[in-house]
Amino acid sequence: MKPTVTMRDNRTGKEYEFEIKEATRGPSVVDISSFYAQTGMFTFDNGYTSTASCQSKITFIDGAKGELRYRGHTIEDLANNHSYLETCYLLLNEKLPTKEESYAFDLELRHRSFLHNELTHLFDAFPTGAHPMATLSAASASLSTFFYNHLNPQTDSEYQEMARRIVAKMPTIAAFAYRHSIGAAFIQPDINRSFTENFLYMLRAYPHERMHIDVEGERTIRPIEVEALDTIFTLHADHEQNASTSTVRGVASTGAHPYVAISAGISALWGRAHGGANESVIKQLEMIGSVERVDEFIARAKDPNDAFRLMGFGHRVYKNFDPRAKILKGLQDKLKDELNLDSNLMQIANKIEQIALSDEYFIKRKLYPNIDFYSGVILTALQIPKSMFTPVFVIGRTVGWISQWIEFKKDTNTKIARPRQLYLGE
Numbered sequence: 001m002k003p004t005v006t007m008r009d010n011r012t013g014k015e016y017e018f019e020i021k022e023a024t025r026g027p028s029v030v031d032i033s034s035f036y037a038q039t040g041m042f043t044f045d046n047g048y049t050s051t052a053s054c055q056s057k058i059t060f061i062d063g064a065k066g067e068l069r070y071r072g073h074t075i076e077d078l079a080n081n082h083s084y085l086e087t088c089y090l091l092l093n094e095k096l097p098t099k100e101e102s103y104a105f106d107l108e109l110r111h112r113s114f115l116h117n118e119l120t121h122l123f124d125a126f127p128t129g130a131h132p133m134a135t136l137s138a139a140s141a142s143l144s145t146f147f148y149n150h151l152n153p154q155t156d157s158e159y160q161e162m163a164r165r166i167v168a169k170m171p172t173i174a175a176f177a178y179r180h181s182i183g184a185a186f187i188q189p190d191i192n193r194s195f196t197e198n199f200l201y202m203l204r205a206y207p208h209e210r211m212h213i214d215v216e217g218e219r220t221i222r223p224i225e226v227e228a229l230d231t232i233f234t235l236h237a238d239h240e241q242n243a244s245t246s247t248v249r250g251v252a253s254t255g256a257h258p259y260v261a262i263s264a265g266i267s268a269l270w271g272r273a274h275g276g277a278n279e280s281v282i283k284q285l286e287m288i289g290s291v292e293r294v295d296e297f298i299a300r301a302k303d304p305n306d307a308f309r310l311m312g313f314g315h316r317v318y319k320n321f322d323p324r325a326k327i328l329k330g331l332q333d334k335l336k337d338e339l340n341l342d343s344n345l346m347q348i349a350n351k352i353e354q355i356a357l358s359d360e361y362f363i364k365r366k367l368y369p370n371i372d373f374y375s376g377v378i379l380t381a382l383q384i385p386k387s388m389f390t391p392v393f394v395i396g397r398t399v400g401w402i403s404q405w406i407e408f409k410k411d412t413n414t415k416i417a418r419p420r421q422l423y424l425g426e
């Protein structure tokens with residue numbers, strides 16, 4: 001007999017039965033797809049706090065324990081023992097690559113990192129000073145004009161080509177968006193550099209500069225910087241059905257082009273409740289300015305009549321330490337002496353963390369530091385401009401979005417995402 005849940009309408013005494021579907025791990029779900037047909041009512045779940053919007057085999061989160069896995073592998077293992085590209089391969093292929101597969105994947109992404117020359121003219125349509133996230137969203141959507149044939153991939157190799165193309169080009173688009181925002185010439189990808197090093201190179205280099213020659217002792221890209229950024233990309237690679245991923249799946253459900261779906265995901269990510277938090281954290285730390293002022297802002301965060309929130313704190317799913325935040329905190333400590341971590345910002349951040357972890361308000365609400373709380377200080381030390389913090393999140397997350405798009409398309413049992421409402425109007 002299938003396990004079920006019985007619901008009783010206490011107005012009429014009528015009972016309705018719904019099937020329980022077991023998860024391989026984590027909470028089971030009640031299949032309420034026949035709820036309306038059976039009861040004539042909708043369910044109401046503001047912000048989807050109790051709704052599973054799809055079935056998936058990609059990412060698992062146990063928010064109470066603070067556990068995160070991609071395709072069954074712990075985030076700690078991937079961050080400590082594997083590169084970002086290996087993680088991409090895992091998300092796209094359901095297994096870690098062999099040495100040969102890893103080499104071929106890396107080489108293919110290097111070759112696919114270039115943009116069509118026509119696309120580079122698109123950036124001119126936007127004013128200097130445009131936020132790179134806005135430009136990034138527009139430029140990603142415009143990729144659908146160049147690769148319209150990716151609309152409906154049929155074979156595995158077509159799916160892979162479509163996915164690898166967008167993963168490879170995202171750092172280039174992001175770097176171009178930044179350089180346009182400061183009125184600087186674009187730096188083309190360098191095929192001799194790895195995925196992550198290339199991104200730093202396209203951000204930092206001067207035209208015609210030979211970056212590997214350390215003239216001033218300043219502008220060379222150090223291996224430790226590449227390693228740190230690579231870990232940051234891995235930590236952002238996927239995160240289950242968050243707001244931007246749900247947006248990507250929602251767009252996928254209408255049959256639109258995958259790169260337009262990614263562009264919608266980028267737009268959803270930009271908000272400060274989601275990926276935009278990393279830029280907001282550092283701006284907030286700068287606004288607080290000194291350790292002495294931390295108490296004042298903690299008090300504001302706790303005041304129910306003040307809209308002020310501590311950026312980088314709280315998470316819909318994690319009611320424990322965000323495991324990604326733990327890894328970044330470790331990375332921050334490791335980099336403290338090697339890179340020029342801003343000690344004033346770190347001191348303010350440490351004091352906020354200390355107070356929040358021992359304060360009744362935060363404990364009661366299970367508000368812990370999240371990934372964005374720590375990434376800003378590290379990204380600052382990597383000389384990544386604030387406006388590029390959320391684009392860094394985008395670069396890391398693109399593989400997750402496209403993996404979820406592929407899973408959606410391959411699922412033969414999907415429907416257009418079309419919620420209903422509780423109508424309260426005239």
Ligand code: CMC
Binds near residue numbers: 273371
């Ligand atoms: N500072 C102060 N109070 C907070 C905070 C915060 N950062 N976050 C939540 N609360 C309080 C909130 O006021 C509420 O209190 P009460 O029960 O008295 O009304 C309670 O905690 C629950 O908050 P909520 O808004 O109902 O929780 P949510 O699950 O809907 O929101 C969140 C999650 C991440 C949007 C929220 O915690 C937040 O706005 N955090 C700051 C922004 C941030 O750091 N976002 C990055 C998330 S991690 C990166 C990613 O995966 O996108």
